[in-house]
Each structure stands twice: as structure tokens, then as C-alpha cells.
Amino acid sequence: MKILVTGSEGFVGKNLRSELKNRGYEDIFSYDRETDEKLLDKYTKECDFVYHLAGVNRPENYEEFMKGNYGFTSKVLNLLKKHNNQSPVLITSSIQAKLDNPYGRSKKAGEEVIFEYGRETGAEVYVYRLPNLFGKWSRPNYNSVVATFCHNIANDLEIEVHDPEVELTLAYIDDVVEQFINALDDQVVKEDKYCKVPVTHEVKLCKLAELIKSFKESRENLYLPDMGDEFTKKLYSMYLSYLPEDNFSYDLTMHQDERGSFTEMLRTEDSGQISINVSKPGITKGNHWHHTKNEKFLVVSGQGIIRFRDIYSEEVIEYEVSGDKLEVVDIPTGYTHNIENTGDTNMVTVMWANECYDPDNPDTYFLEV
CATH class of the missing domain: 3.40.50.720 (NAD(P)-binding Rossmann-like Domain)
Incomplete structure (x- = not known):
């Protein structure tokens, strides 16, 4: 064709x-x-x-x-x-x-x-x-307020919200393109004599500005936007396309000591957080347990042993882990646990916890395995 x-x-x-x-x-x-x-x-x-x-x-x-x-x-x-x-x-x-x-x-x-x-x-x-469209490659300061807001906020420029209560009807470019390509096979959605994109999003101008500002702030507070919300997911994808070319990356706070480092990567409102743990050869970290907090460990480089013990038992359970064989180890509640680097290189572990760390309620209790 x-x-x-x-x-x-x-x-x-x-x-x-x-x-x-x-x-x-x-x-x-x-x-x-x-x-x-x-x-x-x-x-x-x-x-x-x-x-x-x-x-x-x-x-x-x-x-x-x-x-x-x-x-x-x-x-x-x-x-x-x-x-x-x-x-x-x-x-x-x-x-x-x-x-x-x-x-x-x-x-x-x-x-x-x-x-x-x-x-x-x-x-x-x-x-x-x-209706108004949004998505990557939309031209800012032209005919799209969404593109203008994304561009300006990503580039540390001011935005103007003339009427915060104005409600916009928006269609995402991928949804539009999907309908257009369906037309090649005469598969269109019609309303009267006009074709339409069936998926649209309603948002107030103030909410739009607030969301895009939160995307920028997420680099500082590490909170990932709500990807379960379709509009937020699409808008975040668009926002990233307006980042300056010299600003695709951002630094994280590494908590370092003689044992290695621990670095938070992502936080979420309802799905916990992801962190990166680096352990030097011969180092053991952990020796604590949790009431409700649970974790998943994934060693991606190096080798080590994860040990568990029910706090009311003397039996120690061991799992050998290695970056050569990727496997997730669940850390159950009520079990004190640790992770030891048994190799001769740094061991890197991706750690997920079901809740973000709260210094006022850490739910972490020291106990040797």
C-alpha cells in the first residue's frame, strides 16, 4: 500500500x-x-x-x-x-x-x-x-498548552495559568494514531458522520500544571508518578521528551561507609520503594527483622549468601545467590536476616520494600541471625 x-x-x-x-x-x-x-x-x-x-x-x-x-x-x-x-x-x-x-x-x-x-x-x-492533542514532538509555545507547560517546566521556565478552572478535553497522540491506522482497514469509530478517538481525558488547567510540576519534583523526592492512572502515565511519557539533552540523568544520594553503599532509587505512594545495595567483599549487612515490612532481594552482580532465622527458632536457612543466576529472594516477616558478600568483588543487590522508609516508624529490629 x-x-x-x-x-x-x-x-x-x-x-x-x-x-x-x-x-x-x-x-x-x-x-x-x-x-x-x-x-x-x-x-x-x-x-x-x-x-x-x-x-x-x-x-x-x-x-x-x-x-x-x-x-x-x-x-x-x-x-x-x-x-x-x-x-x-x-x-x-x-x-x-x-x-x-x-x-x-x-x-x-x-x-x-x-x-x-x-x-x-x-x-x-x-x-x-x-480535541486538543498531547504527546511527544508537539510544539511548545504554538498551539498546545500541554507542550508549553512540559517544555517550560522541564527547562526551568515560568508557566502562566490564566484560568485554573478551565477544563480541557485531551486526546493522546498514540490513541489518535491507533485510530488513524485502523482506518486503513475501514475500522473506525463514528459519531454521526464524524469519526472520533474514543479515548479522551478531562483535566483542569490547574491540575495539569500541578501534575507536570510533580514530575520535575520526582527527581528530588524519588516518588514515581501514579502509573496506574492512564492520563498520568501518558503525560509523564510526554514530559520526559521535553527534557534538555544535557539533563537526561540525575544524581541520587548514596549512603556510603566502609561496608559499601545504600541508595534509594524509586519511591511510590502505594507500592513501596526500590533501592540499590552495594556490599564490599567479606561484608555482612542486615541482622534485623520486621513485623510488617517485607522485601525482595535480587543480586545482579557478585555472589553471596542470604541467611534467615525465625526469631523463635535456632534453625538458620541459607540461600546462595549470584549475578550469574538471577533469582528473587523473598524476605518474610518475623525472620531475622542478613546478606553476606562471599566473593572477591563488590556484590550489587536490587532491593524492593513494600513500604517507603519512614525514620519515625522504621519497623526494623536488630537481631543476629
Whole structure:
């Protein structure tokens, strides 16, 4: 299948093209404002499907709205008619097509001309009235408040929240692209004559700003955002794409002594924390037990022995562990335990605890194994 994508270098175009390639579509005709206009005639002659994503959002004058959103759409459709090419055409419109403003009127005109084209030629047409979109490669300080907030907060710039109570309806770019690719097989979700993305998210502007700020703070307090919430998960993925290239990494606090080090990596509100423990050769750590706190140990480098003893028993249980054979060892409650490095190199252990460390309630009691 040969696929034409207009607006190929835009936010939606880049995400769509990358996923089409991921799914094995190789013949993609990319057309953008920098493309030689003569190629559009060739592309509209040969293509089997059209994604018409090109449009004008922020022109220098209002006349460009109609020229870009109606005029260019008409040009693409006329070229398809010229070549008697009845390929399906998918076009991106906007929920603002309902509004009586220059942008809305231009998007509405684009909708009408494509519906007329479908009636005249019999070609399948898909018109998506999209809400505000968010996701990677969205341009900040352009037409997306989400991109602007992510970019500014990630780069230590101020944001402006004019009306905190404004509620946004947002669609995530991966959900949009999924629907667009489904259209290749005529698998679309329709509401009346319009196609729609069934998964959207409602969020107030103040909540949006608060969430993105919490992503930045997570590098300091180590609390991972709530990945069980779909919107938070998607927004966090977007936020990371706006980090400055020299700021992908961040330091952790290493608690070091003659035995090695202990470093917290992640904290969560409901799933505990993950830490990295480094033990030097011959060193034994632990010799304590817990009432409710439980842990999982995973030695990823070096070798050692994990020992357990029920605090009311004299029997010692041993597990040999090594980075050569990755296995998780559960640390049960009511058992005093320790871990000894029996090798000649540092032993590195990934440790998970079911609760974050609380110095006021550590639930940790010293007792030799």
C-alpha cells in the first residue's frame, strides 16, 4: 500500500509516519510545506490512501486560515479527481469547527468540501474532529498548552495559568494514531458522520500544571508518578521528551561507609520503594527483622549468601545467590536476616520494600541471625 501523508513534518504527521513504519508500511509519500509542489501531482496519482493532516493553526493573517485549511484541501482533492484516484481520504479537523471564528470557519469549510468530494466520487472519507492533542514532538509555545507547560517546566521556565478552572478535553497522540491506522482497514469509530478517538481525558488547567510540576519534583523526592492512572502515565511519557539533552540523568544520594553503599532509587505512594545495595567483599549487612515490612532481594552482580532465622527458632536457612543466576529472594516477616558478600568483588543487590522508609516508624529490629 502506498500512503500519502500531508503535513508529514507536523506533530501528528511525525507520530503517524513513525508508527506506520513500525508496522511495516514502507511506501510512504511524505508531503510538507518544504516539499517540491510537483511531487504532490505524482503522489496523488499513485497513492492508495491519503492522510491529509496539513493545515494552518497560527497564520500571520486570518486569510491564511481559509487558504491553508480549505484551499489546500481542495487542491489535494482536485488532484485525486484529476487522476481518477478513489483512494480513501482521512482528514484532521477540529472541535473548533463548531465555532464561528476564522479558524473554525476554515476547518468547517474543509470538512464540507471533503464530504462533497465523497458524495461526488464515491471515495471513502474519514473526518476527525479532534480535541486538543498531547504527546511527544508537539510544539511548545504554538498551539498546545500541554507542550508549553512540559517544555517550560522541564527547562526551568515560568508557566502562566490564566484560568485554573478551565477544563480541557485531551486526546493522546498514540490513541489518535491507533485510530488513524485502523482506518486503513475501514475500522473506525463514528459519531454521526464524524469519526472520533474514543479515548479522551478531562483535566483542569490547574491540575495539569500541578501534575507536570510533580514530575520535575520526582527527581528530588524519588516518588514515581501514579502509573496506574492512564492520563498520568501518558503525560509523564510526554514530559520526559521535553527534557534538555544535557539533563537526561540525575544524581541520587548514596549512603556510603566502609561496608559499601545504600541508595534509594524509586519511591511510590502505594507500592513501596526500590533501592540499590552495594556490599564490599567479606561484608555482612542486615541482622534485623520486621513485623510488617517485607522485601525482595535480587543480586545482579557478585555472589553471596542470604541467611534467615525465625526469631523463635535456632534453625538458620541459607540461600546462595549470584549475578550469574538471577533469582528473587523473598524476605518474610518475623525472620531475622542478613546478606553476606562471599566473593572477591563488590556484590550489587536490587532491593524492593513494600513500604517507603519512614525514620519515625522504621519497623526494623536488630537481631543476629
